[in-house]
Amino acid sequence: MWYIINMITTFDAVADPTRRQILDLLRVRPHTVNELVELLEISQPGVSKQLKVLREVGLVQVRQEAQKHWYELRPEPLAEVFNWVVNYRSLIEERYERLDELLKTMQEEEQNND
Amino acid sequence: MWYIINMITTFDAVADPTRRQILDLLRVRPHTVNELVELLEISQPGVSKQLKVLREVGLVQVRQEAQKHWYELRPEPLAEVFNWVVNYRSLIEERYERLDELLKTMQEEEQNND
C-alpha cells in the first residue's frame, strides 16, 4: 500500500519569502547555516528547517567542512518556474508596450492642448 | 491601531497548482466559471474561491454578461515572478551548457575508444 503524501514542489519552495531570501543569498556565494541565521531574522532551527525544504526540492546542496555545513545553490529546479512563467512573458511585455503607447498618446494630446 | 494581515502575494497565488491551471486556461481565452468547473476537477465553490484569490492579487478580471461572468487573464503581476526567476536564468542555462559539454566530451571519448 502506497501513500503519496504532500510532495512539496519547486513552486511551493519559492513561494515562501524567507526561502527566496535564502536563495538570493546563496546566489551570491555559499553560506553556512550560522551565516544565514545572522542575515535572516529567524532562529537557527527555523533556518535549518527551511534549508531542509530547499534540500528536499533540490534547490540547495551541502558541503560539510568540519562542523560547518556550507549550503550552495542548485539552480536547476528553477527551470520549472522559469519555463512556466516565460509563457506569459510576451503577454506581460505586450501590456507594457500598450501602456507606453498610451502614455505617449496622452503626452502628445497634452502638447496639442497648448 | 493597524493590523497587517496576511496579504497574499503573486508568488503565493501561482504556488497553487489549481490556480496555475486556471491561469493557463485563461491564457488561451477568457472562460466563465462554469467552463472552468467542467475543466478542473473541483466543485463550483472551489473554483469561485480560487478565482477570488486570483482577483485579489490582480491576476484576473471579470467581465459580466447577463448571468455569465467571463474571467480573463491580467498577466501584469506575473512580472514580479518573472523578474525574480530571471535572475537565475544564466545559472540554470550555464549548468545545462556544462552538461552539454560533458556529454560531448563523453561522446568524443567514446569514439576515441573505437
Add this chain to the structure above:
DNA sequence: ATCTCATATTCCTTGGCGGTTATATAACCA
C-alpha cells in the same frame, strides 16, 4: 411573482506550514 441558471458566500473540517523552545547529534578542542 416564480422558476431556473450562474455565481458567490458562509460555515465547516482537515491538514500542513512557519515559527518557537528544548534537546539531540556530531565534530572538534584541551
Add this chain to the structure above:
DNA sequence: TGGTTATATAACCGCCAAGGAATATGAGAT
C-alpha cells in the same frame, strides 16, 4: 574525558488554506 561550536531534530503552537456541502444572491426567462 569533558566542553564548545555548529547544525539538526522533536515537540508544540497558532494560523490559515484548500476543499466540500449548504445556502444566498443576482440576473434572466415565462
